[in-house]
Structure formats: C-alpha cells, structure tokens
Amino acid sequence: MGATPTSFTGWVSFLLESFGPQFxxxxxxxxxxxxxxxxLGCLLGFLVGIVQSITVDRHSxxxxxVLVKVLKAIVAVYVEVFRGTPMMVQAMxxxxxxxxxxxxxxNPFVSGVLVLSLxxxxxxxxxxxxxxxxxxxxxLEGAYAIGFTHVQAMTRVIIPQAFRNLIPQIGNMFISSxxxxxxxxxxxxxxxxxxxxxxxxxxxxxxxxxxxxxxIYLFLTFVxxxxxxxxxxxxxxxxxxxxxxxxxxxxx
Amino acid sequence: MADxxxxxxxxxxxxxxxxxxxxxxxxxxxxxxxxxxxxxxSGKSTLLRCINMLEEPSAGTIYFEGRPISxxxxxxxxxRAQVGMVFQSFNLFNNMTVLKNCMVGxxxxxxxxxxxxEARAKKYLRQVGMYAYQNAKPAQLSGGQKQRVAIARAxxxxxxxxxxxxxxxxxxxxxxxxxxxxxxxxxxxGMTMVIVTHEMLFARDIxxxxxxxxxxxxxxxxxxxxxxxxxxxxxxxxxxxxYRNG
Ligand SMILES: Nc1ncnc2c1ncn2[C@@H]1O[C@H](COP(=O)(O)OP(=O)(O)OP(=O)(O)O)[C@@H](O)[C@H]1O
Ligand SMILES: [Mg+2]
Numbered sequence: 001m002g003a004t005p006t007s008f009t010g011w012v013s014f015l016l017e018s019f020g021p022q023f024x025x026x027x028x029x030x031x032x033x034x035x036x037x038x039x040l041g042c043l044l045g046f047l048v049g050i051v052q053s054i055t056v057d058r059h060s061x062x063x064x065x066v067l068v069k070v071l072k073a074i075v076a077v078y079v080e081v082f083r084g085t086p087m088m089v090q091a092m093x094x095x096x097x098x099x100x101x102x103x104x105x106x107n108p109f110v111s112g113v114l115v116l117s118l119x120x121x122x123x124x125x126x127x128x129x130x131x132x133x134x135x136x137x138x139x140l141e142g143a144y145a146i147g148f149t150h151v152q153a154m155t156r157v158i159i160p161q162a163f164r165n166l167i168p169q170i171g172n173m174f175i176s177s178x179x180x181x182x183x184x185x186x187x188x189x190x191x192x193x194x195x196x197x198x199x200x201x202x203x204x205x206x207x208x209x210x211x212x213x214x215x216i217y218l219f220l221t222f223v224x225x226x227x228x229x230x231x232x233x234x235x236x237x238x239x240x241x242x243x244x245x246x247x248x249x250x251x252x
Numbered sequence: 253m254a255d256x257x258x259x260x261x262x263x264x265x266x267x268x269x270x271x272x273x274x275x276x277x278x279x280x281x282x283x284x285x286x287x288x289x290x291x292x293x294s295g296k297s298t299l300l301r302c303i304n305m306l307e308e309p310s311a312g313t314i315y316f317e318g319r320p321i322s323x324x325x326x327x328x329x330x331x332r333a334q335v336g337m338v339f340q341s342f343n344l345f346n347n348m349t350v351l352k353n354c355m356v357g358x359x360x361x362x363x364x365x366x367x368x369x370e371a372r373a374k375k376y377l378r379q380v381g382m383y384a385y386q387n388a389k390p391a392q393l394s395g396g397q398k399q400r401v402a403i404a405r406a407x408x409x410x411x412x413x414x415x416x417x418x419x420x421x422x423x424x425x426x427x428x429x430x431x432x433x434x435x436x437x438x439x440x441x442g443m444t445m446v447i448v449t450h451e452m453l454f455a456r457d458i459x460x461x462x463x464x465x466x467x468x469x470x471x472x473x474x475x476x477x478x479x480x481x482x483x484x485x486x487x488x489x490x491x492x493x494x495y496r497n498g
Contacts, residue, residue: 141339144332145304145343147334147362147409152360152361160347241388241389244385245384249383
C-alpha cells in the first residue's frame with residue numbers, strides 16, 4: 001500500500017477497496033436481521049393483536065373466559081415492557097441474561113433476531129388491533145349471519161382485510177428495522193454499524209467510514225420503500241373484472 | 253301451531269335503561285311472507301337482530317321449530333345457517349369475489365364440497381341476475397347489484413327462512429325495483445320471509461301478513477288488505493296516512 005489518501009473522496013474509495021467484503025457482509029447481515037425480525041415480529045404482532053381483540057360473553061364457557069383473561073394479561077405485560085424500554089437495553093438483557101440466568105448461549109445473531117421480533121411484535125400489536133376493530137362491523141355481522149363462528153369470521157373475513165390494510169405499516173416496520181439493527185452492535189452482531197466501528201478504527205477515519213455506512217443504509221431504505229410501493233400497487237390486482245357469459249342462458 | 257318455524261314469546265329488549273322492545277309475541281309459519289312496518293326507531297331492526305341472535309333479548313324466548321334457541325356458540329352458528337339475513341348495508345365480504353361470497357358459507361358452515369358450493373352459488377347468482385359478475389369484487393358493484401348478491405349468498409345456505417332488514421333503503425331509487433323484483437320472485441316460489449320495509453306498495457303486494465310496530469310493541473297484524481284498508485288501531489291509521497301523504 002503506497003501513499004495514504006489525502007482527500008475525502010480518496011479515503012472513501014480507499015476504504016471501499018480495502019474493506020469491500022466487510023461492508024457487503026455487514027449489509028447482508030443487516031438485511032437478514034431486518035427481514036427475519038419483521039416477518040417474525042409481524043406474526044407475533046398478529047397473534048397479540050388477535051388475542052387483544054377477542055371478546056367473550058356470558059355464554060362462553062368459564063374455562064375459555066379465564067383463558068382469555070390470562071392471555072390478555074400476558075400480552076398486555078409483553079407490549080408494555082417492550083414498548084417501554086430501549087431496544088439497546090433489551091438486547092443486553094436478553095443476550096447476557098439468557099447466558100447468565102439459564103446458561104443458554106444464544107449467539108448474537110439469534111439474540112438480535114429475537115430482540116427485533118419482540119419489538120416489532122409489540123408495536124405491530126397495536127396496529128393490528130386497530131386494523132381489526134377498524135373493519136366495518138357489518139363485515140362481522142355478515143359473517144355471523146351465514147353461520148360463521150367468531151374464529152371463522154376472523155380468519156376468513158376480518159384478518160385478511162386487516163392484513164391488506166396493514167401492508168403499508170408492515171413495510172414501514174421493515175424500514176425501521178433496517179435502521180434499528182444498528183443498536184445490536186452492543187451485543188456484537190456483525191451488522192453494518194458494527195462493521196463500521198471496526199473499519200473506522202483501522203485508520204481512524206470515522207467520518208469517511210460512517211459516510212459510507214450511512215449511504216448504504218440510505219440505499220437500503222430507499223430501494224425498499226420503492227419496492228414496497230410497487231408491490232402494493234400490484235397487490236390491489238386488476239381494476240377490471242371479466243364478465244362471464246352464462247352457458248345456460250338462452251341465446252337470442 | 254304446528255307449522256311455526258319461528259315463534260317469539262314475550263320478547264323484550266333493553267339497551268341499558270332504554271326499553272326498545274316490549275312483550276313481543278310473533279310467529280312465522282312456513283311459506284309466509286311477513287312484512288314489518290313502522291316508524292323509525294320503533295324497534296323493527298332490533299326485533300330481526302334478536303331473531304338472528306345479533307342481539308340478545310333481555311326477556312322472553314325464541315323458539316325455532318318448536319325448541320327454544322340456544323346461545324351456546326356452536327348452536328348459534330348452526331341456527332344462523334338456517335335463518336338467512338339480508339342487511340340494509342349488504343355486508344358482502346370485501347375481500348372476496350362475488351362467487352366466493354356465495355360459496356364460502358356453503359363450504360365452511362354447511363361443509364358441502366367445493367363443486368357443490370360452486371354449482372349452488374352459480375345457480376342463485378343466475379337467479380338474481382348476477383351470474384355475469386361472479387368475478388367482480390363487491391367494491392366494483394352498484395348498490396342494487398350488491399344487494400342481489402347478498403340475497404344469493406343467503407339463498408346458498410338453503411335457509412328455512414330469510415330475514416330482510418330494509419333491503420332497499422340504502423339504494424338509489426332506480427335500483428330499488430331490481431331488488432324488489434328478486435324478492436317478489438322468491439315469494440312466488442314459496443320462500444318463507446320476514447321483511448322490514450318502508451315500501452308500502454311492495455308490502456301490500458307480496459305479504460301474506462303485515463305487522464305494524466310502534467314504540468317497541470306490535471300494535472296490530474293481519475292480512476295486507478285488512479291492515480292497509482281497515483286498520484283497527486288509530487296508531488296504525490295515523491302511520492299509514494302519514495305515508496300516503498308522503
Ligand atoms: N346497540 C344499540 N344501543 C342502544 N340503543 C340502540 C341500539 N340499537 C338500537 N337502539 C335503539 O333502539 C331503538 C329501536 O331501533 P331500531 O333500529 O330497532 O329501529 P327501527 O324500527 O329499525 O328503525 P329504522 O326504521 O330507522 O331502521 C332506537 O331508539 C335505537 O336508538
Ligand atoms: Mg331499522
């Protein structure tokens with residue numbers, strides 16, 4: 001390695017050349033974390049949101065009434081805890097806590113996915129509940145009127161509609177997760193920010209390194225939001241429908 | 253009353269301190285077409301909603317085929333599968349096509365095969381003149397078309413009786429006719445129906461019996477010519493004259 005760079009752009013290209021594979025690896029890890037966290041988190045969010053919107057009346061069996069109460073209490077505590085504490089702190093507690101208290105050696109990546117999922121789940125739960133209660137009550141009555149049970153009405157009519165309405169929100173969660181993965185550096189997950197710390201300390205070029213890092217984050221979030229917009233348009237399907245001719249109709 | 257499909261005895265319903273239905277006795281026999289008329293707020297919808305268990309009565313009993321109905325979740329859905337309901341606001345499932353709207357109850361609730369469900373859905377869509385629109389989503393239909401699909405959806409369940417709650421009140425005037433036509437055809441076929449309506453001519457035309465409600469009670473009931481031409485009670489006469497004069 002000959003002369004060290006002297007300009008900002010010189011340093012940027014030098015760092016990219018020297019640490020290219022690390023940047024790529026960090027980017028991939030960040031995307032994996034964000035993706036796994038969003039998918040698992042949304043599943044969790046739906047479960048919690050559904051539990052929160054269960055209603056029981058006096059005709060439900062005593063067992064199911066008690067069960068629903070207990071479930072609701074558990075999810076309420078969960079949502080409160082994860083919305084009420086910083087993610088960075090949760091990461092420390094989960095990673096070091098699992099090792100110390102239970103002797104489970106979660107690897108940092110798994111802990112990271114866990115923290116992200118639990119956070120996404122806690123935030124999604126509120127939106128899911130809102131999306132469910134926001135569906136026109138007529139939809140539920142229509143379902144009841146043809147004999148659907150509450151569960152059938154939820155799974156076939158209400159949740160699919162709530163899910164469709166939540167897709168933009170899920171996209172936003174994914175974008176937030178991409179950025180939030182950076183806090184996982186505290187438990188040494190080799191995501192983008194963690195890589196950035198390593199690279200910057202090699203030549204003490206903090207500004208240039210984190211300039212590169214920020215561009216990568218920006219690129220990821222920008223591309224993701226464009227893709228989501230396209231996907232959403234696709235999802236609404238054709239604006240038209242084909243008229244079907246009746247084979248049994250008399251031909252004039 | 254061997255023929256009564258539905259019988260309501262001493263039915264009462266209060267929302268908090270507000271008593272909406274009081275001591276309602278009412279029965280529906282096989283093949284009857286019953287119109288329920290009455291001014292706004294008289295409790296007509298609430299009565300239908302009680303019959304379909306969307307509301308729980310505060311007092312009284314509802315008998316279905318001679319047996320008191322049970323509110324246990326399982327019995328509730330079995331009962332509703334046999335008692336169709338058509339709403340003022342259609343309540344078609346927005347996430348399904350017209351065809352799927354009609355099929356889903358047959359498959360999920362009646363547990364008939366997919367082929368059977370599809371055949372039946374197409375049959376009733378044809379009957380209500382909506383066969384061509386089977387691939388449309390509810391949002392792509394006019395109000396009259398939606399209501400006809402809602403009627404087909406109810407018919408697919410092969411109900412013993414269908415309850416209609418102001419099926420044409422949410423429609424533009426030019427679409428009222430097409431929906432009433434479908435209901436009229438059902439009446440001719442002998443379908444048992446209870447229809448809450450403000451369409452007096454229609455009620456007079458197709459009903460075998462008309463029920464007049466006011467302030468939560470059934471004031472009088474009888475064959476249409478009697479109730480419309482020779483009402484026994486002053487309240488009925490007042491209501492009808494208000495209608496005639498617009
Ligand atoms: N869920 C409810 N909670 C409280 N009050 C209610 C509820 N549903 C209906 N009511 C009241 O019950 C009364 C009867 O209402 P209902 O809808 O049965 O009247 P209706 O005869 O169908 O009137 P309309 O012709 O306007 O549809 C009204 O005073 C209404 O405000
Ligand atoms: Mg009403």
